[in-house]
Amino acid sequence: MSTYPISVERVSKEYVNGAVVALDDMTLDIEENKVTAFIGPSGCGKTTLLRLIAGLEYPTRGLISSYGNPIEGPGPDRGMVFQAYTSYPWLTVSANVEHGMQIQGVRKEERKERTEHFLKLVHLSKFAKAYPSELSGGMKQRVAIARTLAQSPQLLLLDEPFGALDAQVTWEMEEMVIEIIESESKTVILVTHDIQEAIYLADRIIFFTRQPGKIKADLSMDFKEGKRFLRKEDLLSREGYVDMEKTLYRMMREEIQGQIS
Ligand SMILES: Nc1ncnc2c1ncn2[C@@H]1O[C@H](COP(=O)(O)OP(=O)(O)OP(=O)(O)O)[C@@H](O)[C@H]1O
Numbered sequence: 645m646s647t648y649p650i651s652v653e654r655v656s657k658e659y660v661n662g663a664v665v666a667l668d669d670m671t672l673d674i675e676e677n678k679v680t681a682f683i684g685p686s687g688c689g690k691t692t693l694l695r696l697i698a699g700l701e702y703p704t705r706g707l708i709s710s711y712g713n714p715i716e717g718p719g720p721d722r723g724m725v726f727q728a729y730t731s732y733p734w735l736t737v738s739a740n741v742e743h744g745m746q747i748q749g750v751r752k753e754e755r756k757e758r759t760e761h762f763l764k765l766v767h768l769s770k771f772a773k774a775y776p777s778e779l780s781g782g783m784k785q786r787v788a789i790a791r792t793l794a795q796s797p798q799l800l801l802l803d804e805p806f807g808a809l810d811a812q813v814t815w816e817m818e819e820m821v822i823e824i825i826e827s828e829s830k831t832v833i834l835v836t837h838d839i840q841e842a843i844y845l846a847d848r849i850i851f852f853t854r855q856p857g858k859i860k861a862d863l864s865m866d867f868k869e870g871k872r873f874l875r876k877e878d879l880l881s882r883e884g885y886v887d888m889e890k891t892l893y894r895m896m897r898e899e900i901q902g903q904i905s
């Protein structure tokens with residue numbers, strides 16, 4: 645039996661009666677307590693695979709399982725953060741964080757405790773009583789992250805969580821994610837377009853080919869020697885960083901040019 649938090653076995657996903665092949669015969673194991681990034685050109689099936697893992701959709705062929713149990717729908721063991729802000733505008737920040745726990749049936753005192761803990765972790769304690777309309781984009785996204793973490797999923801699925809944010813806020817959010825990974829020990833799958841973000845946050849990068857999505861490369865970030873860097877600049881000067889960046893840019897160019905020609 646598989647001991648991986650997620651095993652993807654020969655999975656294909658087709659849409660429009662097979663006219664669109666989003667994923668073509670993918671096989672992949674996700675390792676526990678590691679950050680795995682999915683990267684690749686637009687339309688290569690990254691979100692599709694994440695949604696299949698979340699149980700929001702089903703494969704056309706193949707199997708996805710968690711510790712040997714087939715994924716049959718969404719579950720509290722898997723928490724997803726989407727690219728677009730997903731707070732409820734009529735609830736305060738703390739009520740937004742509490743909402744998911746309430747559905748799960750978490751006791752009131754514990755809900756309060758967890759809300760406080762996770763709002764602190766995403767640096768939003770001062771805004772507990774504010775409404776989403778009073779927050780910036782980055783702050784709204786931090787509410788979504790706190791809400792998902794508060795439901796204690798073992799597996800955190802992040803689909804371009806900073807895609808709508810400007811560069812400086814993204815940078816702060818990336819450093820915050822490192823803090824969270826270090827303190828909460830989670831298995832994370834991060835979908836991103838951003839090569840630097842993938843190298844900074846991931847232990848392993850899965851590079852998708854252009855459509856139909858297959859695995860082009862499975863790259864271990866060995867040059868980090870298992871370390872996570874709280875300050876992004878500490879990673880940039882590390883030996884091996886520039887080579888990894890070049891490899892990924894080259895792969896991205898190959899896939900994008902193939903798409904155009
Ligand atoms: N519900 C759907 N119905 C039809 N086609 C779909 C559906 N969802 C996704 N697709 C198609 O599947 C392919 C993969 O889409 P997906 O959203 O997984 O790509 P992606 O890699 O996440 O791209 P991006 O980087 O632009 O977010 C695309 O061609 C898309 O049009």
Ligand SMILES: [Mg+2]
Pocket residue numbers: 690691692
């Ligand atoms: Mg996507």
